[in-house]
Amino acid sequence: MSKITEKSPKHCANKQAVNLHKFSKKIYIYLTTLILSILSLIFLVWLILHPTKPNFSLTQADINQLNLSGQSLLNSSIQLTLQSNNPNKKVSIYYDEFLIYASYKGQKITPETAIPAFYQDHEETNTLSASLVGKEQPVGPSFADGVQRDQRTGKLALSFKVMGKLRWKVGTWVSGRYRFVVNCMTVMPFGPIPSPPLSSTQGSHCSTTI
Ligand SMILES: *[C@@H]1O[C@H](CO)[C@@H](O)[C@H](O)[C@H]1NC(C)=O
Ligand SMILES: *[C@@H]1O[C@H](CO)[C@@H](O)[C@H](O)[C@H]1NC(C)=O
Numbered sequence: 001m002s003k004i005t006e007k008s009p010k011h012c013a014n015k016q017a018v019n020l021h022k023f024s025k026k027i028y029i030y031l032t033t034l035i036l037s038i039l040s041l042i043f044l045v046w047l048i049l050h051p052t053k054p055n056f057s058l059t060q061a062d063i064n065q066l067n068l069s070g071q072s073l074l075n076s077s078i079q080l081t082l083q084s085n086n087p088n089k090k091v092s093i094y095y096d097e098f099l100i101y102a103s104y105k106g107q108k109i110t111p112e113t114a115i116p117a118f119y120q121d122h123e124e125t126n127t128l129s130a131s132l133v134g135k136e137q138p139v140g141p142s143f144a145d146g147v148q149r150d151q152r153t154g155k156l157a158l159s160f161k162v163m164g165k166l167r168w169k170v171g172t173w174v175s176g177r178y179r180f181v182v183n184c185m186t187v188m189p190f191g192p193i194p195s196p197p198l199s200s201t202q203g204s205h206c207s208t209t210i
Contacts, residue, residue: 051091051168054120056206057083058184059127061158062199069136071144076110076134078102080160082184082206085125090170093120096177097165102132102158105146110134112163156190156198159183160206180210 058080065077080100086093098115101108110132120126150156162182168175184206188198 045170051170052087053180053208053210054093054166055085055087056162056182056184056208057085058160058186058200058204058206059083060199061160061186061188063156063158063188066147066198068139068144068147071141072138073136074109074134074139074143075136076102076132078110078132078158080130080132082128082130082160083125084120084128086120086122088122090122092122092124092169094167094169094174095120095164096167098128098162099164100130100132100160100162102160104156104158105142107140107143109137109139109143111137150190154190155187157185157187158200159185162206166210178210180208182206182208 060079060081062079063076064079065075067075069075080102082100095115095118097117099112100115101112102110111134113130113132115128115130118126147156160183162180162184164180164182165177166180167177184204186200186204188200190198
């Protein structure tokens, strides 16, 4: 008797455990399949739409002030116009962050200026303008030498760098944030003193990396 009473609850419990195990295994398989199919669907949509990087070009850059005091503090004022184009047919872009600064021979010469966040529809082109103003921005000793050399050569090359964050939008789905970097370069004629204002009006293409 004692053997039976001992055995049966154990057996029952085992059976239940097996059932439960089977049940949770089914749920597990079901959920895994569901998640995998959703993921592959998202991946497929992503592959089909495959967003292309936006294109940027520099339309105009004007240096209105470029004054150096004490060989190391620069006052500058640069006005620039950029064109931004979204080449995608189905994907639009939210630009959440857009910071731009000017550099000269690898040296940052203005502080970062923010262009307000904007939305770009598919195949849309936007014109962006920024005013980069540096007040006593510290520059390295090579700056003054470089400017003098460029002045003798009659050409000045200026770079602009954009650092930003964007989100892709496909239908109603919006992606996470991606960092992007844009590098632009322009060459402008640089006459003898008094030099500024200088300007470049030939459009130059910028490179974009995401
Ligand atoms: C600064 O730049 C302005 C405009 O180019 C010029 O008129 C002025 O003389 C410059 N000042 C100094 C101190 O170089
Ligand atoms: C640069 O700007 C500061 C503040 O506006 C001014 O005090 C200084 O004289 C300027 N320097 C030059 C070289 O223009």
